[in-house]
Amino acid sequence: MIRAWSVADVRAAEEPLLAAGVPLMDRAAFALALQVLADLRARRRSARGAHVVVLAGAGNNGGDALHAGAHLVHRGVAVTAVLAADRVHEGGLAALRSAGGRVVDAAAAGRAPAAAVEAARADVVLDGLVGIGARGPLRGSAAALVTALGAAGLPTAGTDAEEGTPATHAEEAQGASAAVAREGTARPWVVAVDTPSGIGVDDGTLPGPVLHADRTVTFGAAKPGLLLPPAAHVVGEVTVVDIGLTLPGTPAVQRLAPADVAARWPVPGPQDHKYTRGVVGVVAGTATYPGAAVLTTTAAVRTGAGMVRYRGSDVVARAVLAARPEVVTAPGRVQSWVVGPGVPPAADGADDGQAARARAGLAAARGELAGLSRGPVPAVVDAGGLGLVEETCPPWFVLTPHAGELRTVLRRHGEDVHRAEIEAAPLRWARRAHDLTGATILLKGAVTVVVGTGIVHAQADAPAWLGTAGAGDVLAGILGTMLAARAADVVADPAVAGEVAASAALVHGLAAEHANPGGPVAALDVAEAVPGTVARLLDLWSS
Ligand SMILES: NC(=O)C1=CN([C@@H]2O[C@H](COP(=O)(O)OP(=O)(O)OC[C@H]3O[C@@H](n4cnc5c(N)ncnc54)[C@H](OP(=O)(O)O)[C@@H]3O)[C@@H](O)[C@H]2O)[C@H](O)CC1
Ligand SMILES: [K+]
Numbered sequence: 001m002i003r004a005w006s007v008a009d010v011r012a013a014e015e016p017l018l019a020a021g022v023p024l025m026d027r028a029a030f031a032l033a034l035q036v037l038a039d040l041r042a043r044r045r046s047a048r049g050a051h052v053v054v055l056a057g058a059g060n061n062g063g064d065a066l067h068a069g070a071h072l073v074h075r076g077v078a079v080t081a082v083l084a085a086d087r088v089h090e091g092g093l094a095a096l097r098s099a100g101g102r103v104v105d106a107a108a109a110g111r112a113p114a115a116a117v118e119a120a121r122a123d124v125v126l127d128g129l130v131g132i133g134a135r136g137p138l139r140g141s142a143a144a145l146v147t148a149l150g151a152a153g154l155p156t157a158g159t160d161a162e163e164g165t166p167a168t169h170a171e172e173a174q175g176a177s178a179a180v181a182r183e184g185t186a187r188p189w190v191v192a193v194d195t196p197s198g199i200g201v202d203d204g205t206l207p208g209p210v211l212h213a214d215r216t217v218t219f220g221a222a223k224p225g226l227l228l229p230p231a232a233h234v235v236g237e238v239t240v241v242d243i244g245l246t247l248p249g250t251p252a253v254q255r256l257a258p259a260d261v262a263a264r265w266p267v268p269g270p271q272d273h274k275y276t277r278g279v280v281g282v283v284a285g286t287a288t289y290p291g292a293a294v295l296t297t298t299a300a301v302r303t304g305a306g307m308v309r310y311r312g313s314d315v316v317a318r319a320v321l322a323a324r325p326e327v328v329t330a331p332g333r334v335q336s337w338v339v340g341p342g343v344p345p346a347a348d349g350a351d352d353g354q355a356a357r358a359r360a361g362l363a364a365a366r367g368e369l370a371g372l373s374r375g376p377v378p379a380v381v382d383a384g385g386l387g388l389v390e391e392t393c394p395p396w397f398v399l400t401p402h403a404g405e406l407r408t409v410l411r412r413h414g415e416d417v418h419r420a421e422i423e424a425a426p427l428r429w430a431r432r433a434h435d436l437t438g439a440t441i442l443l444k445g446a447v448t449v450v451v452g453t454g455i456v457h458a459q460a461d462a463p464a465w466l467g468t469a470g471a472g473d474v475l476a477g478i479l480g481t482m483l484a485a486r487a488a489d490v491v492a493d494p495a496v497a498g499e500v501a502a503s504a505a506l507v508h509g510l511a512a513e514h515a516n517p518g519g520p521v522a523a524l525d526v527a528e529a530v531p532g533t534v535a536r537l538l539d540l541w542s543s
């Protein structure tokens with residue numbers, strides 16, 4: 001598990017140590033230098049004679065980078081510090097100078113392109129422009145430098161948000177790109193110091209220009225922006241360096257690892273039977289979209305449900321039974337409901353009665369229909385089901401929208417937001433949807449964000465190949481079974497709903513990888529791979 005703490009929590013943890021004179025910056029800089037040396041040796045056999053460019057901003061983030069640069073000079077690395085501020089960390093600059101490092105001032109207007117060209121030729125670029133002290137989009141000389149680095153061929157993200165200066169940056173950028181293109185040198189390895197400069201450290205946004213990192217060396221603890229999309233896509237490999245901070249028990253964001261899911265997997269024992277293992281009720285598919293019913297029920301069965309009850313028209317039921325004879329179509333008690341996959345969003349009547357069956361399932365999940373479930377049970381609400389949930393939901397309802405579907409849910413609650421805005425700030429809008437609906441929100445994407453009553457989860461287990469038709473239907477089935485197996489826990493403590501949802505996202509992503517490592521997968525392949533994935537998780541855990 002990777003746990004990430006907010007900027008405020010990290011600052012609060014640093015405070016007493018700084019007050020006691022604990023040399024946190026020395027610890028951070030030394031660890032950073034060691035990691036850069038290891039990366040250099042991995043990429044060019046020896047660090048000696050390598051060229052490292054340190055991008056230094058005005059604060060302690062720049063201080064970390066400059067001190068690390070001094071350590072590197074002492075190990076035979078040629079280091080150039082590019083100063084992106086009129087005033088930088090004095091101690092760090094003095095250490096670099098006395099070690100014999102070069103210093104280039106890139107703070108003055110027009111200096112960025114030349115500095116960018118030098119950086120683009122380096123073996124490693126250390127991004128020490130700004131860390132947890134960032135406020136808003138990267139601005140001034142730091143923004144100009146990142147824009148010029150982008151033009152010089154280094155991968156950057158975000159737009160140059162500073163008003164009135166795009167032309168300046170563009171001109172500088174052209175200068176840089178022409179110079180580097182002529183040489184066609186391989187681009188440098190970028191190491192972000194604490195965070196890639198300019199990301200939303202607490203929310204994972206990309207408010208302005210950001211230099212992509214190949215590695216982020218972060219101090220004391222991971223920060224939420226390193227796990228949350230879209231910033232999670234520009235951090236590279238995250239290396240957490242222990243500098244002796246004591247952080248509060250509850251992190252702001254966490255990412256489950258396979259071992260965390262395995263540790264909580266409800267492995268059946270001799271006393272278990274189908275009803276103790278969890279029965280899943282599925283309302284999915286129509287005569288027009290029968291495949292969703294097959295995918296969702298297959299996934300639920302293959303994830304280890306005690307039993308799956310399918311609710312739908314006879315024609316679809318026949319397709320389901322042909323694929324999965326284990327499924328039953330008789331109504332009866334369930335421990336979770338999955339409603340919505342393949343059900344048309346607009347309940348326009350052409351849905352074989354699925355909207356009515358979905359509403360009945362949701363009412364039963366609320367505990368409003370005695371007999372069917374004897375009290376409230378968790379529910380997965382996906383696709384067409386999202387249009388059927390009422391104003392507010394219990395937290396044991398897990399809504400599983402993608403960004404477009406979340407837009408519809410938010411608009412129904414009076415938030416007029418566009419899909420692009422949701423994709424630019426997934427945490428914010430998933431949290432808003434949780435606040436408005438009361439449900440646990442699993443916002444699907446390359447990184448899946450789960451916001452409920454407990455800790456926020458950000459899962460990045462899925463290969464891009466999983467972006468294929470039916471993948472959401474399979475996730476809904478996996479989640480339905482995992483919720484049914486822990487139904488009592490989920491209803492008793494809704495924070496468990498978020499943890500189970502994040503676990504289902506992890507299983508879904510790993511199953512896609514196992515189905516065809518490194519290549520394309522069909523949704524049904526993913527569902528069929530789940531048993532093996534679960535066995536591997538448990539084997540890993542028991543070994
Ligand atoms: N405290 C310690 O000894 C340790 C800190 N660690 C490292 O330090 C940074 C946090 O350092 P801090 O000085 O608090 O802040 P930063 O260096 O991250 O950034 C502040 C400077 O950056 C400028 N800034 C802020 N936002 C932007 C922006 N959007 N664009 C450009 N520049 C920006 C800000 O300028 P002002 O005008 O606002 O003053 C500051 O000059 C932490 O990340 C660690 O790297 C060590 O890890 C542990 C010891
Ligand atoms: K940084």
